[in-house]
Amino acid sequence: MLSAGIDIGSRSIECAVLENGKIRETRKADTGFDPAGQAKQLIKGLEFDVILATGYGRNLFEIEHDAPTITEIKAHARGAFYFFPGILTVLDIGGQDSKVMKLSESGKVIKFEMNDRCAAGTGKFLEIMAKTLGFTIENFGNAAGAAKKDLKISSMCTVFAESEVTSLVAKGENTKEIARGLHTAVVKRAVSMLNRVSPEGPVVFTGGVANNPFIIDLLSQISKREIFVPDKPEMNGAVGAALLAMEN
Amino acid sequence: MKQDLFKKLQQITDQNIADIEDHKKSGNHAIGFYCLYAPTELAAAADAIPLPLCGTRQDPIEVAEQTLPRNLCPLIKSSFGFAAAGTCPFFSFSDMIVADTTCDGKKKMFEIMSDIKPVHVLQLPQQQNFDLFLDSWKNEIENLKTVIENMTGKKITNEKISGAIRLLNLERKAKKRLMDVTKAKPSPLTGMELLTILFKTGFFADKQKGIDLMNEIADVCNALADKGESPFHTNTPRILLTGVPTGVGSDKVVKILEESGANVVAFENCSGYKQAFQVDETKDPVLALAEQYLAIPCSVMSPNQGRFDLLEEMIREFSVDGVVDLTWQACHTYNVEAYKIQDFVNERFNLPYLHIETDYSESDTEQLRVRIEAFLEMI
Ligand code: SF4
Ligand code: SF4
DSSP states (O other): OEEEEEEEOSSEEEEEEEETTEEEEEEEEEOTTOHHHHHHHHHTTOOOSEEEEESTTHHHHHHHHOOOBOOHHHHHHHHHHHHSTTOOEEEEEOSSOEEEEEEOTTSOEEEEEEOOSSOTTSHHHHHHHHHHHTOOHHHHHHHHHHOSSOOOOOOOSHHHHHHHHHHHHHTTOOHHHHHHHHHHHHHHHHHHHHHHHOOSSOEEEESGGGGOHHHHHHHHHHHOSOEEOOSSGGGHHHHHHHHHHHHO | OHHHHHHHHHHHHHHHHHHHHHHHHTTOOEEEEOSTTSOTHHHHHTTOEEEEOOOOOSTTHHHHTTTSOSSSOHHHHHHHHHHHHTOOHHHHHOSEEEEEOSSHHHHHHHHHHTTTSOEEEEOOOSSOOHHHHHHHHHHHHHHHHHHHHHHHTOOOOHHHHHHHHHHHHHHHHHHHHHHHGGGSSSOSSOHHHHHHHHHHHTTOSSHHHHHHHHHHHHHHHHHHHHTTOOSSOTTSOEEEEEESOOOTTSOHHHHHHHHTTOEEEEEOSTTTGGGOOOOOSSSOHHHHHHHHHHTOOOTTSSSOHHHHHHHHHHHHHTTOSEEEEEEETTOHHHHHHHHHHHHIIIIIHOOOEEEEEEOSSSTTHHHHHHHHHHHHHTO
């Protein structure tokens, strides 16, 4: 059986097709201004028997394709449990939100928390800060990793942090150290959410931000927990959705 | 059948404004109340209509923010905005306002509100230790009695208070009966319907009309439940809502829950089951009022064991599948208490729990929807 999952997030859309539970194909596109149109483009020519949608655009997809939907919380939990069976804690940092889920031994979500309204500590936050400091998002983590020390960043609000960073740059501070400070701030915030929801044991880290190796390092240092990251961590939600499509 | 009742409710609600006007024209008074701790019996005992005041809508908040800080509880801003803009008919009808020191934001807001209308503030103890605080609270009630006597020019005798206690006990009994119809599985009423009925009947000038109507609705709903008629199924998730007061206009969480396939069967908050108490009719009436009102389990009390007891009772009696705890933005007492409530719900009942912090605006509706749907997926 071919089952597909599509994760329509605020920044990007991912799609995964599984053949009898094994990943066969994955695709990715930017969300842009027309999530429904982009999603349609992305699945063009794709072969599947069942499809299920998740992410903030899931309802648009549901209407157009008459597909079942599931929240990204459940999809990410399912995906993480697929890559690392038995895992009890999942941290997902995506484009515009971050969340932590605590799972039962059978992989059911039993507790979760999500950031609210603002983009503090998410992929979007890092993206804006990278730009402010003149780095590309791809080498932002490496630049930060090359710094010897942190420059403390006190604000996590995207708008305030940007002006804080601008004034640090104006004072002639080292941009790598600022970058490192920003990374530390994001990770500390994630760790406090992590510890509130599920304070012990190894963590599966998913979402686009999990592609940043320096964040992973910091996360394991600061949380003092073992961190597992799946291949293509941004695909986790789509894979979870595809599994749920099959199991539905 | 249910539709007819809602039509009737609407008619009586329309008629109600005229009733209040008539009552006032014949030389009687109306007194506005903000909080459950204020004993409305004292108003009724002076032939004054006790009016619960509005504070559950978004629209007056803009006006309020010209005076009050933006990062304040929306309930406080909304209450003040209605007063400042003069858009709440019940506020306009009120000859005086009975306020309370239930939280710092309200307490300080009332100082500003007193420029608009006479406000009498009850100094509420923050602990339910009767040995320490019952006397001072009883004093507050006696003072309020004098204030109302002076304003209305009517003597409030013990007989009058006892009569008012009996009447309002009947009202609370009817309210409880009505709230209990959702114990049926599936429940004959949606949470939104229950909320609307409770909200509208609260404003009735003629208490007896409200009592009769609530009893009538309860009868009809119980008959529907007996026949198994319901907008829901036996497997529809049954949700208990706890936390801050929620009314028509500040109902977005209830709406999203029911749009997402759940049924809010129980309201533990002040607009709901916290009102289901009875004042002792055999004791000295002022003492009985003092005791019963002080026992209300609001998060301003520290500690607040009563809320846990009430939750325990309700979770069992309403066969609840999950608990949603609502906090208005900047309400510290409910926000902090959520930590213990979560533990209690998770550990004691092994039920899913969701804490939501929000305001009256629609700006976070989609994010709330994700959270609420994910919460329902846990059930
Ligand atoms: S929540 Fe507390 S302060 Fe607010 S109405 Fe209820 S009893 Fe009064
Ligand atoms: S919800 Fe909290 S902050 Fe708002 S009025 Fe009630 S007690 Fe005060």
